[in-house]
Amino acid sequence: EGRYAVIEIEDTGGGIAAENLTNIFQPFFRVTSHVQGTGLGLSIAREIMNLHGGEITVHSTLGQGSILTLQLPLVTRVTASTEA
Numbered sequence: 001e002g003r004y005a006v007i008e009i010e011d012t013g014g015g016i017a018a019e020n021l022t023n024i025f026q027p028f029f030r031v032t033s034h035v036q037g038t039g040l041g042l043s044i045a046r047e048i049m050n051l052h053g054g055e056i057t058v059h060s061t062l063g064q065g066s067i068l069t070l071q072l073p074l075v076t077r078v079t080a081s082t083e084a
Contacts, residue, residue: 004054007070016060024058 016024016031023029025046028039042056049056053073060066 003074004071005074009068009070010065012065015062015064015066016058017062018060021058021060025056 020031024031025042026039027043029043030037030039042058046056049070049072055069055071057069057071058066059069
């Protein structure tokens with residue numbers, strides 16, 4: 001109980017300005033208009049994580065890149081009894 005699998009994805013791209021970090025999980029939000037995509041990817045990812053009891057967070061420094069962290073609770077496998 002209270003144990004999580006953690007996955008971190010780090011890039012060395014342009015980063016995300018602090019004022020945009022609060023909006024990046026909103027549907028259709030895109031940091032710049034010249035980037036391709038619908039702005040739905042992070043919104044959908046957050047919903048999937050929430051539905052599985054997990055969490056997704058982003059830490060970013062403008063000009064240095066971003067770190068995306070995914071946390072999912074570990075599940076203990078329970079097998080059904082085969083009593084007849």
